[in-house]
Amino acid sequence: WHHDTVSEVSRRIEVVAHRGSSEDAPEHSLAAYRKAIADGADALECDVRLTADGHLVCVHDRRVNRTSNGRGAVSALELAQLAELDFGSWKGPVGAEVPDAADPERSTVLTLERLLGLVAEADRPVGLAIETKHPTRWAGQVEERLLALLARHPVPGPVRVMSFSARSLSRVRRAAPQLETVYLMQFLLPRHRGGRLPAGNAVAGPSIRIIRRDPDYVARAHRAGHRVHVWTVDDPADVALCAKLGVDAVITNRPGTVRDQLAGL
Ligand code: G3P
Ligand code: CA
16 A cells, blocks of 8 residues: 555545535536546445435425525425426526436436336446435435335445434344444544444445545544445545545545546556
């Protein structure tokens, strides 16, 4: 390792597309994930929530208000109601690109099942980093449904489950010990400062804020036997910092740009 150049090190950093190529296309849309695959992302990040009728959809917020023309909690709406909403128009055109507002791949709510289908169709193995959102309210239903879908729709690339909830991750490992789990952290609590995670988690998922304030955290987590996946790394200075520290993955809204930067280091 110590003989490697920065470039050799940076090439090993996995680039994970946060909600797809969500700088360019509406977050969590099929279009954003297609673009992420075209941009060369190693893996796709997505947040999953349960609808009123038990489907897992890729939506970040508890409510649909920010990212669609509808209102209300995802958990109070059925999939058919969500499918009526426009999840694309809130995101205006980027640069010279004038997207077709009516393009269903930009505007239709995405189910996890469809995303698994997209990954299975890809011309190369693409990983998945699936985040369970506020799953404790649902007493295991999110994890149960997630594992059932993964069993029914196997994908060729690696699959990891991520959460801020250690309880959700231990539920996943109990039912599917082969799946790696990523323990997400917004701030570094004193008990995690030394690099150790709640037992059973393979990967640490610190925010970039943690890394900026405490760059040595990466080395401590590595010494404790964990890989380190940092979110959300869009700023070129943050990408350079992560490369210098030898993190294992960066989770970013602009996977194409970040890949290019890492290749040039
Ligand atoms: O990849 C982890 C990151 O997505 C967690 O934060 O709010 O973007 O889901 P959030
Ligand atoms: Ca997320």
